[in-house]
Amino acid sequence: MSGRVLAFEPPASRxxxxxxxxxxxxxVHGALIxxxxxxxxxxxxxxxxxxxxxxxxxxIDRVTGELARGAVLGGCxxxxxxxxxxxxGRMVEVVxxxxxxxxxxxxxxxxxxxxxxxxxxRARLQVHGDHYxxxxxxxxxxxxxSTGDTLGVGILYQGTILAPDGGRSGAHMTxxxxxxxxxxxxxxxxxxxxxxxxxxxxxxxxxxxxxxxADWERRAAYDPRAAAAVAEYAENIAVGLANIQQLxxxxxxxxxxxxxxxxxxxxxxIVATMRELSRTGGESMPRLATNTVDxxxxxxxxxxxxxxxxxxxxxx
Numbered sequence: 001m002s003g004r005v006l007a008f009e010p011p012a013s014r015x016x017x018x019x020x021x022x023x024x025x026x027x028v029h030g031a032l033i034x035x036x037x038x039x040x041x042x043x044x045x046x047x048x049x050x051x052x053x054x055x056x057x058x059x060i061d062r063v064t065g066e067l068a069r070g071a072v073l074g075g076c077x078x079x080x081x082x083x084x085x086x087x088x089g090r091m092v093e094v095v096x097x098x099x100x101x102x103x104x105x106x107x108x109x110x111x112x113x114x115x116x117x118x119x120x121x122r123a124r125l126q127v128h129g130d131h132y133x134x135x136x137x138x139x140x141x142x143x144x145x146s147t148g149d150t151l152g153v154g155i156l157y158q159g160t161i162l163a164p165d166g167g168r169s170g171a172h173m174t175x176x177x178x179x180x181x182x183x184x185x186x187x188x189x190x191x192x193x194x195x196x197x198x199x200x201x202x203x204x205x206x207x208x209x210x211x212x213x214a215d216w217e218r219r220a221a222y223d224p225r226a227a228a229a230v231a232e233y234a235e236n237i238a239v240g241l242a243n244i245q246q247l248x249x250x251x252x253x254x255x256x257x258x259x260x261x262x263x264x265x266x267x268x269x270i271v272a273t274m275r276e277l278s279r280t281g282g283e284s285m286p287r288l289a290t291n292t293v294d295x296x297x298x299x300x301x302x303x304x305x306x307x308x309x310x311x312x313x314x315x316x
Contacts, residue, residue, distance in 0.1 A: 003163065016072035018298035018307050019113060021064065022122065023148060025049040025096035028060050029296065032067045033304050035074070037133070039297070043067050053099040056109065064112050073115035075310075077303035078105060080124040081152065081169065089119040095172075095184045120306060122146075123154035123169035124161050126256065128302030131156055135254045135289040143250040144291075144298075147237060148213075148257035149204040151191045155248055162248060175239045190240040196258065198236065202229050213258045217266065234259075234266050238273035245278040245286045253288050260290040 017040060021030035029044035043066050047314020048061040064076075064236030083093035109119040127144045130136035136144065136156065144154045152169030155162040171191040172184050192198065196212055203210050206225055210216045213233070220227035241253055253274075259267065267288050276288040291298060 016074040018074055018304045019064065019068055019071070019076040019115065020303035021060070021076070021078045021109075022296065022299050023060065023078060028063050029065050030067055031297075031300050032071055033300065035308070037301065037304070039300075040071075041067055047098050051099075053103065056097065056100065057103070058103075060109075061104075061112055064109065068113050068115075073113055074117045075307040076109055076113045076117040077125070077307055078104075078109060078117070078119050079125045079299050079303055080119065081122050081150070081171075084119055086119050087119070089117065089258050091119075115249045116307075116310075118303075118306060118310070120303065121154075121169065122150075122299055123152040125154075125302035125306065126152075126299045127154035127161055128305045129298030129300070130254050130291060130302075132305050133301050134291045134298050136252075139252060141250050142252040143241070143244060144247070144254050144255055144256065145241065145259070146256050147194070147259035150257070151195050151240075153241070153244055155244070155250055157248060158251065168249050170240060170244060173240065173243065175243070193236040194233070194240060198260055199229070199233060213262055213266070217263055230266065231269060234269040238270045241270070241278065241286070242274045242277035245274060249287060253286060254291050255288055256291055266302075 017034045026049040027046050031042045032040045043063045076170050091103045093099045094100045106117045106119045130144045136142050146152045151171045172189045174188045175190045176188040179188050181187050182189035182192050216230050220230045
């Protein structure tokens with residue numbers, strides 16, 4: 001895979017349109033995207049992540065049906081977290097929605113859409129999206145970072161995505177052993193200290209109403225307790241990124257989500273902590289960029305890039 005920007009074909013190309021879906025705990029969203037990269041339509045529906053399998057699958061089918069109605073599809077791709085068997089299109093381990101474990105979701109969506117269908121890990125598709133459409137254009141090595149309610153990192157290293165097929169995104173690597181129970185059953189996972197859930201827990205401890213980073217940063221301007229919590233949160237994000245820098249040395253980290261929307265001071269604290277912890281120098285010194293493409297769009301467009309690279313036959 002080269003560093004060039006993906007050249008889409010005109011909308012009238014033989015590929016038809018592509019259906020890109022993203023499954024998150026409690027939410028499925030997607031878009032119908034033509035081969036020129038334009039979003040023709042979008043849909044998003046929330047659901048109870050503890051619901052029965054047929055209810056969650058029914059929600060996915062609803063979004064799929066609304067987007068695919070009347071379209072000639074050249075392919076369908078679903079991105080999700082957890083551990084996935086991408087060769088068979090099966091959900092293997094889904095910590096936040098265990099009822100989906102073992103479900104052959106690619107086969108199901110292929111029947112629903114009548115189009116070739118791929119299942120791929122969200123972090124890997126986000127890297128594709130950044131590489132071809134976002135701040136990773138022209139870069140051969142970088143890390144793409146999701147922050148907020150979800151946490152994960154995808155890495156492109158010398159043009160190759162570094163991750164086991166359908167693999168992991170780093171959210172469950174142990175960074176605080178013995179602290180913070182995680183939904184995966186372990187303790188001390190990176191996600192227990194570096195997602196918005198940590199901020200909400202801290203708000204309850206301090207008796208504060210703030211529930212997201214933007215609100216916390218506004219309060220930090222006049223409340224030392226909030227300022228300390230915001231600083232700690234930035235450092236918590238940096239701990240995981242520093243480990244990735246130490247191991248793979250991507251140098252460039254492209255932020256998505258709430259950290260990308262935060263103040264420059266918040267991001268500067270992340271970088272300062274990473275440099276202190278990773279202790280690498282020269283060209284590999286860690287630096288941050290905020291993406292030019294929305295996080296959701298980056299993942300969906302990354303799915304389209306994957307479909308085009310696979311060269312699926314046209315749907316019509």
